[in-house]
Amino acid sequence: MSRILIIEDEESIAELEKDYLELSGFEVEIETQGDVGLEKALGGEYDLFILDLMLPGIDGFDICRRIREDRDTPIIIVSAKKDDIDKIHGLGLGADDYITKPFSPSEMVARVKAHLARYERLVSSGLPKNDIVEIRGIKIDKTARRVWVNGEEKTFTNKEFDLLTFLAENPNRVFTKEELFRQIWNMDSVGDIATVTVHIKKIREKIEFNTAKPQYIETIWGVGYRFKI
Numbered sequence: 001m002s003r004i005l006i007i008e009d010e011e012s013i014a015e016l017e018k019d020y021l022e023l024s025g026f027e028v029e030i031e032t033q034g035d036v037g038l039e040k041a042l043g044g045e046y047d048l049f050i051l052d053l054m055l056p057g058i059d060g061f062d063i064c065r066r067i068r069e070d071r072d073t074p075i076i077i078v079s080a081k082k083d084d085i086d087k088i089h090g091l092g093l094g095a096d097d098y099i100t101k102p103f104s105p106s107e108m109v110a111r112v113k114a115h116l117a118r119y120e121r122l123v124s125s126g127l128p129k130n131d132i133v134e135i136r137g138i139k140i141d142k143t144a145r146r147v148w149v150n151g152e153e154k155t156f157t158n159k160e161f162d163l164l165t166f167l168a169e170n171p172n173r174v175f176t177k178e179e180l181f182r183q184i185w186n187m188d189s190v191g192d193i194a195t196v197t198v199h200i201k202k203i204r205e206k207i208e209f210n211t212a213k214p215q216y217i218e219t220i221w222g223v224g225y226r227f228k229i
Contacts, residue, residue, distance in 0.1 A: 002047040002116055003027045007037030007063060008078070009055050013101070017050060017078070020105040021112065034058035041067050048116055050108075051095070053079040053086070061093060068094030069139070069148055072122075074115040078103065133168050135229055138207060138216065140165055147206075154206045159184060163196075164203050167217060167227035176224040200225060 004021055008014040009032045018028045029046075031037035034055030041049055041063065049067060053060035064075055077090045080101040087098045096115050099108060130143035139148040145161055147154050156164065162184050167175070175183075177196040185195070204211045218226045 001025065001027050003029070003045065004048045004050060004112070005037070005041055005044065005046045006030045006050045007034065007041070007055065007060070008032065008050070008052040009034075010052070013052075013078075016105060017108065020109050024109050024113070026112070032056075034060070034063060038063045038066055042070055046073060047119075048074045048076065048112060050076050050078055050112075053077060053081055053090070061089060064090060064093045064095050066151055069151060069153075072119070074119050076108075076111060076115065078108065133165065135168055135171065135227075136216070138168065140168055149207050156203070156206065160199055160203050160206075163199050164207070167225065171227045171229040174220050174223055174226045180224065196225075 004026050006014050006017055006028060008017070008030065011030075011032060014030045014032065018030055021028045029040070031040055032055075035057030037051075037055070038058055051060045051063060055063070060077060060079065064077065067073065067075060074097075075095045076097045076099060077095045078099045078101065079086065079090075081087075082100045090098050097111055099111065130141050133140040133142065137150045140161075141147070142165060145156075145158075147156055147161065147164065163180065166180070166183055177193045180196045181193065184199075200217060201211075204214055204217055207216055208214045216227060218228050220226055
C-alpha cells in the first residue's frame with residue numbers, strides 16, 4: 001500500500017484529501033506544521049507528498065527544495081496561490097505537479113495515481129541512481145556534478161569539484177600536493193604546487209564555516225591535506 005504524507009495547515013482541506021485518498025486504498029498521514037512536515041518527509045518512507053505552500057514554521061517552497069535535494073519521491077503542490085510565477089517557482093524547485101485551490105478531490109486522486117504509476121515505471125526501468133557521496137552535511141552528486149553544504153547548493157569549477165570529490169572519497173588519508181596535482185590535473189607537479197593550494201583555499205571558502213579552523217579539509221603541515229570524517 002502506497003504511503004502519502006500531506007503537509008497542509010488547513011485541517012478541513014487536509015482531511016478532505018485524506019478521506020478521498022484512503023477511499024482509493026492509500027495510507028495517509030497529515031502534518032499541519034511546515035517544519036515538522038519536513039522532518040517527517042526526510043525521515044520517513046513515503047511514496048508521494050502533497051504539499052501546501054503557505055505553512056507555519058517553513059514555507060512549502062523550502063520544503064519542496066529540501067525534499068528534492070534528498071530524494072526523487074513525487075511531490076504535488078496544492079495551493080491557493082494561482083499566479084503563474086508561483087507555479088513556475090514550485091515546478092522549478094522539483095515539484096511534479098501543481099493544483100490550485102479550490103480543486104476537485106477526484107481529480108487530485110487521479111493525479112496522485114498517475115504520478116505514482118509514472119514513478120514506479122521509472123524505478124522499475126532499472127535506470128541507475130545518481131552516485132552520491134555524503135559526509136557530515138556535505139552532499140556531492142557525482143552524476144550531476146552538484147554539491148550541497150548543509151542543504152545549500154554551492155557552485156564549483158570542474159577542478160574544484162574533482163579535487164573535493166577525490167578527497168571526500170578517500171577520507172582520513174593524507175595526500176601530498178604533488179599527489180593531488182597528478183591525480184586531478186594528470187600531469188607532473190613541478191612548478192605547479194601553488195595550483196593545489198589555491199584550489200583548496202577556494203573549496204574551503206565554500207564548505208567551511210570558519211576557513212581559519214577548517215572542519216573538513218585539514219592541512220598537515222609539511223605533508224599535504226586530509227579530508228576528516
